Amino acid sequence: MTDKPLLLGGEWRTTAATREVRSPYNSELIANFSVASRAEVEEALAAASRAAAEMRELPRHRVAEGLRAIADGIRARSEEFARTIAAEAGKPIKTARAEVERGVMTFVHASEEARRFAGEVVPLDGQSTGTGRTGWTERFPRGVVFGITPFNFPLNLVAHKVAPALAARNAVVVKPSPRTPLTSLLLGEVFLEAGLPRAGLQVVPMEVETIDLVLEDERVGMVSFTGSAEVGWLLRRRAARIPVALELGGNAPVIVDETADVKYAAERTAASAFAYAGQVCISAQRVLVHVQISEEFTDRFVKIAKSLKSGDPLDEATELSNMIDEAAAQRAEGWVKEAVGAGARLLCGGRRAGSLLDATVLTDVHAEMRVCSEEVFAPVATLQTFGDFEEALAEANNTRYGLQAGVFTRETARALRAFRTLDFGGVIVNDSPAFRVDNMPYGGVKLSGAGREGIRYAMEEMTEPRLIVIDPEH
DSSP, X not given: OEEEOEEETTXXXXXXXXXXXXXTTTOOEEEEEEEXXXXXXXXXXXXXXXXXXXXXHSOHHHHHHHHHHHHHHHHHTHHHHHHHHHHHHOOOHHHHHHHHHHHHHHHHHHHHHHHHOOOOEEOGGGSGGGTTOEEEEEEEEOSEEEEEOOSSSXXXXXXXXXXXXXXXXXXXXEEOOTTSOHHHHHHHHHHHTSSSOTTSEEEOOBOGGGHHHXXXXXXXXXXXXXXXXXXXXXXXXXXXXXXXEEEOOOOOEEEEOTTSOHHHHHHHHHHXXXXXXXXXXXXXXXXXXXXXTHHHHHHHHHHHHHHOOBOOTTSTTOOBOOOSSHHHHHHHHHHHHHHHHTTOEEEEOOOEETTEEOOEEEESOOTTSHHHXXXXXXXXXEEEEESSHHHHXXXXXXXXXXSEEEEEOSOHHHHHHHHHHOOSSEEEETSOTTOOOTTSOBOOSGGGEESOBSTXXXXXXXXXXXXXXXXXXX
């Protein structure tokens, strides 16, 4: 067991207040970590403000080189990162390694985008009064970006705050999840070796009550939050003065029509539903299958769910992880029992031991059940059948959320119809809604969020356009 200081003003700081990190798998104490007081948060904001002024003056190539150095530093310590993620998040080690590789690529994309991100020429002579004048925009950093991150991707979701913020020449203060702060502190070690201003990234665990201090501080130019819809929208109301980007949750639908490759669709959807115990905001949750193929799909899907091996996240054979804590597993178990009590049929799973919930498949569900209407955030999937593609689209849209949707079909016309009809931030054709490449635009509509991540798209959120107009004749 070790004590982990926080990263404040380019230096490691041990604070009076500490909290524990325990393994979701066996509750063993992994480490204690420092938690900032209000005075220390104020100190971090002052350091961030100074660093923002330094970042703003850096040439693009220096920023790009620093971001590439971070990517290289993560890769050089990739197994250390993966084992840290597995230990504190309970994520199976193979999945943790995949997250580390994604984290590397997030910084690589940011390094490349830092060199080319720019404004645009404005054709002022499109209006007669603009004749003879020249105009263009440039993008200027907002200054200090405050990032709040969840437990489920303790490296890559932190990277999606840090990398674009730095690429846009901001300074960034990260509040990591108190359940998984160790990975972000490890990222802080890598950052300090990258040659960028030392306070350009600060990793500052803090109590929830302290967040208001940050939101009210005029030095903060933007907030970027990933987490639950309830907390995210509350945060946005409290931070009315500044832009707030929200990447929130969902209850992602998957439509499998009668032309789809059933084996492939079942495998990809099951992988999406049960990876990291369903604790992913784009996990497949509501699976809609054409009646002609429903029997084959269901058999394959349930067989995969039953075959998943649970165990120690550091065991190479582990496929199904524990949930982040027992309370989360109890909540999901309660929703499953509630659905069964309301008429749903349990095809497999439903059993819980501590924080481990078996991969669970329900059918005969209806939209009012919480396993359908809310984000279950657990290894729970529902199966429904449909006879008409328009019916499936309507059911997929029957939600307050709208992050990503998956559609399996060989009919191009149906794929395009789904793209134009489904009210989601992304429509993934012939793969699950959990598909994500880290430079693509990513974000939701309705309760699922506001704004977009995905390096360049996040950089647009993290900068302000400024216009110059020149009349060269006067």
